[in-house]
Amino acid sequence: MTESNSLQVLLVEDEANIAKNIAEYMEHKGHVFDFAIRGDQGLNLALENYYDLVILDLNLPAMDGFAVCRVLRKKADRHIPILMLTARDSIDDKVSGFQAGADDYLTKPFSLQELEVRCLALSRRYGLQTSEELKLGPLVIDRKRKSASRSGVTLAVSSMGFKILAILAEAYPQVVSRSELMQKLWGDEPTESDALRSHVYQLRMVIDKPFAKPLIKTVFGAGFTLAIDEE
Numbered sequence: 001m002t003e004s005n006s007l008q009v010l011l012v013e014d015e016a017n018i019a020k021n022i023a024e025y026m027e028h029k030g031h032v033f034d035f036a037i038r039g040d041q042g043l044n045l046a047l048e049n050y051y052d053l054v055i056l057d058l059n060l061p062a063m064d065g066f067a068v069c070r071v072l073r074k075k076a077d078r079h080i081p082i083l084m085l086t087a088r089d090s091i092d093d094k095v096s097g098f099q100a101g102a103d104d105y106l107t108k109p110f111s112l113q114e115l116e117v118r119c120l121a122l123s124r125r126y127g128l129q130t131s132e133e134l135k136l137g138p139l140v141i142d143r144k145r146k147s148a149s150r151s152g153v154t155l156a157v158s159s160m161g162f163k164i165l166a167i168l169a170e171a172y173p174q175v176v177s178r179s180e181l182m183q184k185l186w187g188d189e190p191t192e193s194d195a196l197r198s199h200v201y202q203l204r205m206v207i208d209k210p211f212a213k214p215l216i217k218t219v220f221g222a223g224f225t226l227a228i229d230e231e
């Protein structure tokens with residue numbers, strides 16, 4: 001992510017006309033595009049290259065947008081912003097899209113101007129993550145020094161606690177499931193299910209106990225997220 005408003009975008013779309021319209025408009029605005037037609041191609045490109053953003057169609061050959069999204073969230077080592085495109089406009093699809101890990105959603109037909117505005121907003125939101133410092137309300141995470149502070153108070157987080165906090169902050173406002181956290185912390189190594197619980201407990205003792213409101217929120221049946229508001 002550069003300072004300018006030029007985005008490196010991966011567009012995964014099987015309808016040639018739509019892909020052409022998007023690319024013409026966006027390239028004219030100075031954005032740079034890579035293209036994939038099939039879901040599996042898009043997934044591989046997204047894992048192999050750096051993009052500020054992925055525009056992902058829902059109905060795709062070989063692997064649909066939901067599946068691409070889910071695998072990207074599991075395998076990518078950073079939170080890649082994903083804008084999902086769909087021809088449908090049902091609540092179910094929106095819920096599934098967000099559960100699969102999309103950051104935003106646009107229903108066809110949409111205006112190209114609207115698309116660009118959403119893309120810029122998403123990349124701004126997540127562009128913060130490529131810098132060393134990540135700020136979310138009262139929470140500041142320093143990736144280089146592996147330290148964190150809340151409302152100006154330095155937190156004595158363990159290295160595992162720091163990793164958990166950074167994963168939750170990078171995904172914010174998305175909920176991170178227990179299995180996703182375990183995958184990111186321990187990969188495919190078998191881990192005792194109590195290990196995560198104990199690390200989250202210890203992190204809460206450091207980050208939440210001294211403060212009036214908890215920052216780490218358990219979403220029943222879904223996982224964890226951060227409750228960010230200004231302090």
Ligand code: CA
Pocket residue numbers: 013014015057058059060
């Ligand atoms: Ca399609």
